[in-house]
Amino acid sequence: MSIFKRLESNVRGYCRSFPTTFTKAQNATLRDDKGNEYIDFLAGAGSLNYGHNNPQLKTKLLEFLERDGMLHGLDMHTDAKERFLEVFEKRILSPLELDYKLQFTGPTGTNAVEAALKLARKVTGRTNIVSFTNGFHGVSLGSVAATGNSHFRDAAGTPLNNVTFMPYYGYLGDNIDTLEYFEALLKDNSSGLDLPAAVIVETVQGEGGVNVAGIEWLQQLETLCQEHGMLLIVDDIQVGCGRTGDFFSFEQAGIVPDIVTLSKSLSAYGLPMSLVLMKSELDQWEPGEHNGTFRGNNLAFVSAAEAIEYYWGDYQLSREVKRKGELIQERLQDIADSIIDVDLEVRGRGMIWGLACQECPDLSGKITEAAFKRGLIIETSGTDSHVLKFLPPLTIEEDLLTQGLDIVAESYKAVLEDEVIMKELGLITSE
Known part of the structure; x- marks a missing residue:
């Protein structure tokens, strides 16, 4: 891996936590160049809800490539875009009775957020945006500016x-209504809060x-x-698409x-x-007023349309996500209840969950290291x-999900029984 260290920027991140070279992936299983297998509880930071190299989608992509389908087309009409629009309307918008226009932005989530904020300001004629504590919306x-974490802001x-932060749900404790505080500021002309163009929020704050x-x-x-003429923007980039x-x-x-922003x-x-x-x-754009060279990824249109047609034609996937989510929640609560050295809080919805340790923040990093060693x-x-x-x-196959949760339990046990690590974490004192 010396070439990565020698040539790639210090900005690289995930590879520091998972120091190996991956060569193959299928659904929830990764393999590296040494033949080791890993269960994937990262899923491309939420980019692979349908797993790695999903065979249903792969077939359609290969067919499209084989027939020399148009890969790059700016925002011109293509058959791939046409099918995506038709499927998205049929399977998503119409059943939910949503009257939305679709704007294809640059290819990353932050591009969608930038366009959403820009549109909100254009429509309302205001400049201020309200975001929430611990929110993450991108790094452009x-x-x-709408992201809370100082690591990214600095x-x-x-x-x-032009962004004002308000306390998110539960940020000030269970007994304080953070929206009551927000509303009080909006109603007080001396609060110093400029009337926002929009409020941007994640229903579940992943990062x-x-x-x-x-x-x-x-x-x-x-x-x-x-009530206050503010547009509501839901950033569904990580927790949308079935999560x-x-x-x-x-x-x-x-x-x-x-x-709504999706990516x-x-x-x-x-x-x-x-x-x-x-x-x-709200579609008040002038032609070409907000554009981008890669705002029409036709290969992505092919896989997106197929996934929506295949997985969202009925409620089978939805039921499976909720069922597996209950399994995860139950197992994580068992793990939290079994640990006496620290307090762990279980939080989440669907198939995004967290085990939080406020009293010893560095513990979670140690668990990721121990889990990686165990696959x-x-x-x-x-x-x-x-x-x-x-x-x-x-x-993810249920047996792999169970194995992964077993590894988490084993990792907590191993870390909390390691005297050296416990001293390093400050959970026991040196004599």
Whole structure:
């Protein structure tokens, strides 16, 4: 791996946690150049909800390549885009009675967020955006301005303006209504809060530590936005596309955001693709006013259309996600209850879960190291990387899911029984 260290920038991150060279992947299994196998609880940071090299999707992609289908077309009409639009309308928009226009942005999630914020400002004529504590929306300048974590904000190298942060659900404790605080500021002309163009929110904050917003809180937020003429943007980049059990993470709350951003698992195959959904009356762009060379990834249209047609034609996948999610939750609670050295909090929805350790933030990093040695890929999240984050493919085989959870339990046991590590973590004192 010396060539990576010699030539690749220091900015590389995940490879430091998983120091091997991967050569093959299938569904929830990875293999490296030494023949080792790993269970994948990372899933491309949520980009591979349908697993690695899904055979149903691979077949369609190979057929498209074999017939010399048009791969790059800017925003021109192509048959691949046409089919995606038809399938998305039939399987997603129409059943949910959603009147959205679709904007294809640059290929990454942050491109979609940038477009959404820009559109909100254009439509309302206001500049301020409200985001929430621990929110993560990307690292390009507009998106990172709406991102809470100082690790990302400090790297911007320039002032990050026109975003005001409000406390997320539960941020100030269980007994404090954070939206009541937000509403008080909106109603007070001396609060110093400029009336926002929009509010951007994640229903589940993935990178922020698997913080789950309450259903009533989301409903109240929608009402608050409507009362004050603010657009509601739901960033569904990581927890959309089935991650919480429904295609959109906000379905359970029964809300209808003004704007939705999608990416990551939208293409269903790990191919770069992003999308902004906007209520029809908000589509006030002039032709070419917001563009990008790679805003039409036709190969991604092929896999995305096939995934939606295949997996969202009925509720089978949705039921499986919810069932597996209950299995994960139950097992994680067992692990938390069995550990006496530290307090672990189980949090999540669907198939995104976390084990949080506030009193010893470095513990989760030690668990990822121990898990990797035992054949499991799993990452951390949260302000201090204090949350062990579970993000397996939705299609993971149940026996592999169980094996992965067993490895997590074994890793906690091994770490907490290692006197050297315990001293390093400050959980026991040296004599």
